[in-house]
Amino acid sequence: MKKSVLTILMTSLFFTMFSAQSHQVVAVTMMKAPPMIEEEQTAISPSETPEPDTKQDVALLLNLPVKNMNDVKKVTKDQFSVTNYSIEEIEMLAKLVNGEARGETFEGKVAVASVTINRVLSSKFPNSLKEVIFESGAYTAVSDGQYDQRPGPESYKAVYAALSGQDPSSGALFYYNPDIATDDWIRTRHIIKEIGKHVFTR
Structure with a gap:
């Protein structure tokens, strides 16, 4: 009789301990895992486009000399071969x-500058900016003042962007307002x- 009671007590104790451990495991597994602390990522800002306000600013950005106005420096870009600019x-x-x-957008201004550069590089036009700009009847702005x-x-x-190789005109040699x-x-x-009010052509 005592042996049976002892057996029952030990069995009961065993189940009680097993039940407590099971609850502990369930409690642990149901707890929310601590949030992982992610390292703060530094936002990569796009490279800022230089904003020259004067011809001297443009010259400095293109590494052209400012003190000696007659000097030029070779400018090499993917768009065109080596060309001299003063x-x-x-x-x-x-x-x-x-x-x-x-009255055009900035893109329109760059496109007009690019057309002039494209003409300098073309065998169909004079090979200097001055000659291209002042070619008879080439530009309305020159004719009307x-x-x-x-x-x-x-x-x-816009001039800096064009001389740096940007060409929104896609290689155009002419443009006009239809x-x-x-x-x-x-x-x-x-x-x-x-682009804007201008149509660009070859």
């Missing part, structure tokens, strides 16, 4: 952009794209 030419191009594309107005900061930014163009020949050229 600080005077930067000013000429900025004045042209201002006169030809003053708008070229002589002082360029704004965005014109210099709403006011009177030359029928220009309308026969293959259209590459439209």
Whole structure:
């Protein structure tokens, strides 16, 4: 009798201990795991585009000398072969952009500057910015005097972008405003794209 009671007590004790351990395991497994602390990732900001406001700023960004206005430095970019530019030419191009594309978007301004550069690089046109810009009848702004107005900061930014290799015109050699163009020949050229009020062609 005592042996049976002892057996029952030991069995009961065994089940009690086993039950307590089971509850502990369940309690542990049901607990939320502590949140993993992720390392803070530093946001990679896009490279800032330089914003020159004057011809001197453009010259400095292109490593062109500022003190000696007549000096030039070779500028090599993927878009074109080695070409020489002076600080005077930067000013000429900025004045042209201002006169030809003053009401256009920044992209439109860069495109106009790019067309001028593309002409310099083409065998169909003179091989200097000055000769291209002042070629007879080439640019309305030169003919009607708008070229002589002082360029704004965005014109210099557009010149820098174009001289740095950006070409929104996709290699165009001509552009015109279809709403006011009177030359029928220009309308026969293959259209590459439209940017703002200008149509760009080859």
